[in-house]
Amino acid sequence: MTARDETVGPATPATGDRPAVRVALLGCGVVGTEVVRLLTTQAADLAARVGAPLELVGVAVRDVEAERDPVVDRALLTADAEGLVAKADVVVEVVGGIEPARSLLLRAIEHGAAVVTANKALLAEDGPTLYQAADAAGVDLYFEAAVAGAIPLVRPVRESLTGDRVHRVLGIVNGTTNYVLDRMATEGLDLAGAVAEAQALGYAEADPTADVEGFDAAAKAAILASLAFHTRVSLDDVDRQGITSVTADDVAWAGRTGHVIKLLAIAERRAGADGAEGVQVRVHPALVPAEHPLAGVRGAFNAVFVEAEAAGELMFYGRGAGGAPTASAVLGDVVSAARHRVHGGRGPAESWYAALPVLPADAARTRYQVRLEVADRPGVLAQVSAELAEHGVSIEAVRQTPSAEAEDGVAHLVITTHEAPEAALAATVAAIDGLDAVRSVVSVLRVEGA
Numbered sequence: 001m002t003a004r005d006e007t008v009g010p011a012t013p014a015t016g017d018r019p020a021v022r023v024a025l026l027g028c029g030v031v032g033t034e035v036v037r038l039l040t041t042q043a044a045d046l047a048a049r050v051g052a053p054l055e056l057v058g059v060a061v062r063d064v065e066a067e068r069d070p071v072v073d074r075a076l077l078t079a080d081a082e083g084l085v086a087k088a089d090v091v092v093e094v095v096g097g098i099e100p101a102r103s104l105l106l107r108a109i110e111h112g113a114a115v116v117t118a119n120k121a122l123l124a125e126d127g128p129t130l131y132q133a134a135d136a137a138g139v140d141l142y143f144e145a146a147v148a149g150a151i152p153l154v155r156p157v158r159e160s161l162t163g164d165r166v167h168r169v170l171g172i173v174n175g176t177t178n179y180v181l182d183r184m185a186t187e188g189l190d191l192a193g194a195v196a197e198a199q200a201l202g203y204a205e206a207d208p209t210a211d212v213e214g215f216d217a218a219a220k221a222a223i224l225a226s227l228a229f230h231t232r233v234s235l236d237d238v239d240r241q242g243i244t245s246v247t248a249d250d251v252a253w254a255g256r257t258g259h260v261i262k263l264l265a266i267a268e269r270r271a272g273a274d275g276a277e278g279v280q281v282r283v284h285p286a287l288v289p290a291e292h293p294l295a296g297v298r299g300a301f302n303a304v305f306v307e308a309e310a311a312g313e314l315m316f317y318g319r320g321a322g323g324a325p326t327a328s329a330v331l332g333d334v335v336s337a338a339r340h341r342v343h344g345g346r347g348p349a350e351s352w353y354a355a356l357p358v359l360p361a362d363a364a365r366t367r368y369q370v371r372l373e374v375a376d377r378p379g380v381l382a383q384v385s386a387e388l389a390e391h392g393v394s395i396e397a398v399r400q401t402p403s404a405e406a407e408d409g410v411a412h413l414v415i416t417t418h419e420a421p422e423a424a425l426a427a428t429v430a431a432i433d434g435l436d437a438v439r440s441v442v443s444v445l446r447v448e449g450a
């Protein structure tokens with residue numbers, strides 16, 4: 001046997017006599033319960049990967065008497081979250097919302113604990129406060145679960161691509177709305193019916209506002225934009241439109257024109273009005289060509305494209321929600337933070353050196369599909385075309401069909417434009433709406449991913 005042979009063989013967990021890394025869990029709902037399950041069932045493997053055992057020292061809950069999954073040891077439950085964070089090396093926050101999550105995380109950091117959170121709402125509203133506190137205390141702040149659940153996306157953008165220059169991030173980051181739009185397209189459901197189905201399946205909450213109004217996707221877009229462009233971007237900087245205005249008719253027409261409607265989050269570098277580079281971040285429903293990979297993202301799945309200078313186009317796909325998938329991302333962060341406790345080292349701090357201006361919504365340039373009900377008589381198309389030309393919006397295609405539902409003498413006009421500034425398109429639509437021959441502007445949807 002050679003000297004080399006003696007060094008190889010089955011791996012032995014190198015935990016030695018190292019003291020356990022104490023983990024505190026704040027919140028024991030959908031995600032928290034699955035975090036406990038992984039910490040419990042994977043304990044030996046996690047210890048081997050960290051180099052020391054992970055000891056769950058407590059689980060802070062609102063109601064210690066409530067019925068829970070048997071995987072949660074009731075002896076660990078406490079209503080004293082503040083007291084718990086003072087006893088931990090790593091604090092995991094899966095409570096959600098702004099307060100008391102923010103205060104608890106800040107308290108944990110003050111005590112010198114590394115923190116792991118899945119809380120996109122808090123990060124998008126007040127991430128810099130947490131980053132600054134973590135930096136001052138010299139502790140880790142990890143949040144892979146906050147964007148696209150199980151999909152490794154935060155770490156690739158924050159760490160793997162930090163040697164490159166990201167141009168654009170585009171994707172589906174909300175599983176609930178993707179499920180709803182998918183059911184509308186495949187089953188012909190209306191929005192309310194599809195949302196009710198999503199609620200019954202546990203995707204949408206009883207109050208589905210954060211998902212259907214695009215707040216959840218906008219928070220994730222703000223976090224991704226901050227990481228990708230080394231610039232502080234908050235929820236308020238995101239031009240946000242949810243899916244509540246998407247009708248069954250819009251979905252059916254999308255299909256007829258070779259598209260599907262998806263709620264997209266887009267963050268990109270753009271030149272502002274003064275020509276200087278800035279960042280534009282938006283969330284809105286958009287028509288995606290049926291052959292585009294995003295069109296094939298079904299059900300509650302997420303998928304995100306990242307376009308970078310040297311790397312080119314990267315695609316990340318998987319489960320963006322759900323207890324177990326989200327817990328997978330949380331545990332990855334726990335292991336990273338715990339390894340630093342055991343072996344030294346730090347995760348990345350906030351990087352906002354580029355401080356690019358966040359550009360207003362009208363800085364965006366996209367293609368559009370405008371659907372109109374018009375009088376079915378000679379010259380109407382020419383009038384509409386003239387308005388588009390007047391505002392510098394170039395037409396890519398026009399399709400005119402007598403509308404099956406419309407009364408006699410009314411035609412349905414579907415105009416697809418070339419890329420146009422949002423402001424020019426808005427002015428064009430207002431002018432078209434004012435034409436006598438135009439009965440109504442039925443819908444205006446952006447076209448992305450062509």
Ligand SMILES: NC(=O)C1=CN([C@@H]2O[C@H](COP(=O)(O)OP(=O)(O)OC[C@H]3O[C@@H](n4cnc5c(N)ncnc54)[C@H](O)[C@@H]3O)[C@@H](O)[C@H]2O)C=CC1
Binds near residue numbers: 118146321323
């Ligand atoms: N459920 C999912 O698919 C995903 C959730 N997330 C994020 O993970 C976090 C947790 O989400 P879920 O587990 O789905 O929510 P959840 O509502 O199921 O669980 C939150 C738990 O925290 C408890 N809680 C509230 N205030 C508390 C307090 N002061 N002290 C202790 N416990 C308190 C609640 O009683 C509840 O049991 C949120 O930030 C959410 O945005 C992120 C990705 C996916």
Ligand SMILES: N[C@@H](CC=O)C(=O)O
Binds near residue numbers: 148173175177203216
């Ligand atoms: N509500 C979110 C899940 C958490 O991020 C979604 O539907 O994607």
Ligand code: NA
Binds near residue numbers: 149154
């Ligand atoms: Na993720």
